[in-house]
Each structure stands twice: as C-alpha cells, then as structure tokens.
Amino acid sequence: MFFNSWMDLLHVAVVGVLVYFGLILSLRLAGKRTLSKWNAFDMVITVALGSTLSSAFLSKDVSLAQGLAAIVVMVALQFAISWTMVRSARVRGVVKARPTLLFDRGEFLEGPMRTQRVTHSEIRAAIRGAGHAALEDVEAVVLETNGDFSVLRRVQQPGERTALCDVEGAGQ
Structure with missing residues (x-):
C-alpha cells in the first residue's frame, strides 16, 4: 500500500x-x-x-x-x-468573453452586474483597490475577460469635493 x-x-x-x-x-x-x-x-x-x-x-x-x-x-x-x-x-x-461595463459615471449598472454575478461591494472594493476614495473619482469600472476589474478614473474639475467610497466608518 x-x-x-x-x-x-x-x-x-x-x-x-x-x-x-x-x-x-x-x-x-x-x-x-x-x-x-x-x-x-x-x-x-x-x-x-x-x-x-x-x-x-x-x-x-x-x-x-x-x-x-x-x-x-x-x-x-x-x-x-x-x-x-x-x-x-x-x-x-x-x-473569449467580452469585457463588461459594471459602473458608469456614478451609476451601478444592475443588469450587467446581475449577469456577471458582481455585487456593489465588490465594485467598491475594486475602486478602493485602485486607490480611489470616492465613487465620484471614477468614470467607469469594467469586468475584464480574465475576471479582473479595470477602474477608469474620472478627471476631477478644480474645486470639486468628493465623499468617501462606502468605507465603514468613513465620514465619522
């Protein structure tokens, strides 16, 4: 044996x-x-x-x-x-799968998120992981063909302020 x-x-x-x-x-x-x-x-x-x-x-x-x-x-x-x-x-x-837009200009795209089985918190985590503190800092989030999230930053206008991106304890 x-x-x-x-x-x-x-x-x-x-x-x-x-x-x-x-x-x-x-x-x-x-x-x-x-x-x-x-x-x-x-x-x-x-x-x-x-x-x-x-x-x-x-x-x-x-x-x-x-x-x-x-x-x-x-x-x-x-x-x-x-x-x-x-x-x-x-x-x-x-x-090969096609990339999927999940978040666009401040809006979560519920249909594609449901199809790809992605939650709001996963998108928020990807945004934080890309070094952005607020949803307003982001133009779009794309789920790539290999499963990675691409976070495309928004060009912020001078003088604009943003709120923290759904982080527990933020703003307290």
Whole structure:
C-alpha cells in the first residue's frame, strides 16, 4: 500500500523529469500567450495539461511517448486557436468573453452586474483597490475577460469635493 517497488519509484522519477521538460519545451515553443492571464479557454487547457501530466507521471498504462504526444497536441491546439482568434472576430467571440461595463459615471449598472454575478461591494472594493476614495473619482469600472476589474478614473474639475467610497466608518 505504501511502497510497491523501487522500479515503480524509478519509473515515476524518470517519466516525471522527461514529461516535465517536454511540457516546458512545448510551452516555450507555443509562446507567451499560452501562459497569459486566464480566460475560460486558458483554464480548460491548464486543467487538461495538469491531468495529462498526472497520468503520464503515475500511470503505467500511459507511455512516455503518449504523455508527451498528448501535451504537444494540447499546446498545439491552444496555439492554433489563439492564432485563429487574432485573425477572426467570429472565433474570438466564441472562445473569449467580452469585457463588461459594471459602473458608469456614478451609476451601478444592475443588469450587467446581475449577469456577471458582481455585487456593489465588490465594485467598491475594486475602486478602493485602485486607490480611489470616492465613487465620484471614477468614470467607469469594467469586468475584464480574465475576471479582473479595470477602474477608469474620472478627471476631477478644480474645486470639486468628493465623499468617501462606502468605507465603514468613513465620514465619522
């Protein structure tokens, strides 16, 4: 149960090292886009690569060549789809989500917030995280395709004052 044989350990060590370097080589050949911030497509590829890597490491039913071939196929597919996304708006629309405007000129956009399952407090936290103390300091908040919030600051007119952005204890 805890130990079968030294040959099993040697198999895991040798195959593990070879598959690891095969994965690194494949990812380097595929380019930086393969390792960029995640969207749904990137997450699927990452989970599939992890599963394949695990099978190649631990399963005696999967040969080293099969494990490496599976990794190369997945990285090649990721590269091909990324390459196609750059050249085709239709493919890009299927594979990648579009950014969503959640807050615009002092107004929370309830419909998009509900669709994206984002709360007022998450938007306020993103605004504070971007270094803004007040909602009035912000022109817009966008939920990007990778799940990050982009906070676009408002250009404040001289002499304008703003109230603190919904922070507990503010204004006391």
